[in-house]
Amino acid sequence: MSRLKTPTSTAEKAMWLLGALFTIQGFGSAITESQWGTSFGIAGILRAAGFPSWADLAIGAVGAVFLLLALYRTVRR
Numbered sequence: 001m002s003r004l005k006t007p008t009s010t011a012e013k014a015m016w017l018l019g020a021l022f023t024i025q026g027f028g029s030a031i032t033e034s035q036w037g038t039s040f041g042i043a044g045i046l047r048a049a050g051f052p053s054w055a056d057l058a059i060g061a062v063g064a065v066f067l068l069l070a071l072y073r074t075v076r077r
Contacts, residue, residue: 001039010076012070012073012074015066015069015070015073016023016066016070017068018063018066019063019064019065019066019067019068019069020063020067021061022042022059022060022062022063022065023063023066023067025040025041025042025043025059025063026042026043026056026057026058026059026060026061026062026063027056027057027063028040028041028055029041029042029043029044029054029056029059030043030057031058032050033047033053033056033076035051039056040072043055043056043058043059044057045069063068
């Protein structure tokens with residue numbers, strides 16, 4: 001039994017990409033900050049601008065939400 005699949009939309013691709021980017025940047029920067037005292041990427045820029053340290057985790061959480069939404073939309077089709 002074959003199942004017709006609709007092509008992945010640009011919005012879904014963007015959600016996958018942003019989810020991966022924000023998850024890696026947010027949680028990765030929080031880990032490197034706690035282990036080695038340095039941050040990188042988006043979170044590093046926010047730290048330099050004076051944002052609190054929990055902003056790294058917030059960025060990672062936003063990325064995880066994007067990944068979950070993209071997964072939900074993919075499975076729902």
